Amino acid sequence: MxxxxxxxxxxxxxxxxxxxxxxxxxxxxxxxETALVAAVAHDAPIDPAESAGSITLGALADRRLICLTRGTGLRGVFERSCAAAGFTPNIAFEAAAPPLLLDLAARGLGTAIVPALTTAEADAFGVRSLDIVDPTIHGxxxxxxxxxxxxxxxxxxxxxxxxxxxxxxxxxxxx
Structure with a gap:
């Protein structure tokens, strides 16, 4: 556009x-303006890379990711941030809307990259929200x-x- x-x-x-x-x-x-977060299934084991509800951008390099489709602003800012951190994200699934991304993450199919969630929103979708840090990313x-x-x-x-x-x-x- x-x-x-x-x-x-x-x-x-x-x-x-x-x-x-x-x-x-x-x-x-x-x-x-909203921060991007990583969402994982609520019952997924806590990864050593996760710390107090956050995960570094670099720690996402080896994960199967679930993202919005190419051409969206959030996908673009995420890919640019990954490139600046020295890696290409492993996009396992794409969907056109954040609720679909969260549904896939809740089923344990990967880590969804979505706009920031409230605790109630994360619980409603059956996911755990992790702030992406070092660096934080904003859409x-x-x-x-x-x-x-x-x-x-x-x-x-x-x-x-x-x-x-x-x-x-x-x-x-x-x-």
Whole structure:
């Protein structure tokens, strides 16, 4: 979707950011930022790599992982983080929605990489949530629009309405 905005095919998009460089002619406002966590079956044995509810990114290198599909912002930011840590993640399963990832993890098929979960959410899905540390990874969902050329009148109105709809919970993106 970001590429479509860059090429003028879309006026505005709600898109996940991967951490890849973004054209300077694109305006961005983050509407949601969340940490990524690793989710394992609730009854899975505690791995020595897990410590007090957390796991290092490097410790995920040898695990079978369950991730969102390629092209999503969360998958992109996760893969970029793994590459920076010196490994390619072993993606065993993909699904289009976090609840599906959690269902696969609850069945013991691997470690799901998902947005942060509350304890109640993790319990409801039958998983144990582990904070990914060293480094922590954050997914960001943002509004994106072309600034050069500036958006037309209809797109400006829509952008204003989206800002209102998100209750002022937007923040400019540092490039």
């Amino acid at each position: 970001l590429a479509a905005v860059e090429h003028g095919e879309l006026d505005i998009a709600l898109t996940g950011l991967t951490g890849a460089p973004i054209d300077s002619g694109i305006g961005l406002e983050v509407i949601l 960001r969902l943002a509004l994106a629009w072309r600034t050069d050329p500036p958006p037309g009148p209809a797109a400006k109105v829509l952008l204003g309405q989206l800002r209102i709809a998100f209750g002022g919970h937007t923040s400019a993106v540092d490039r």
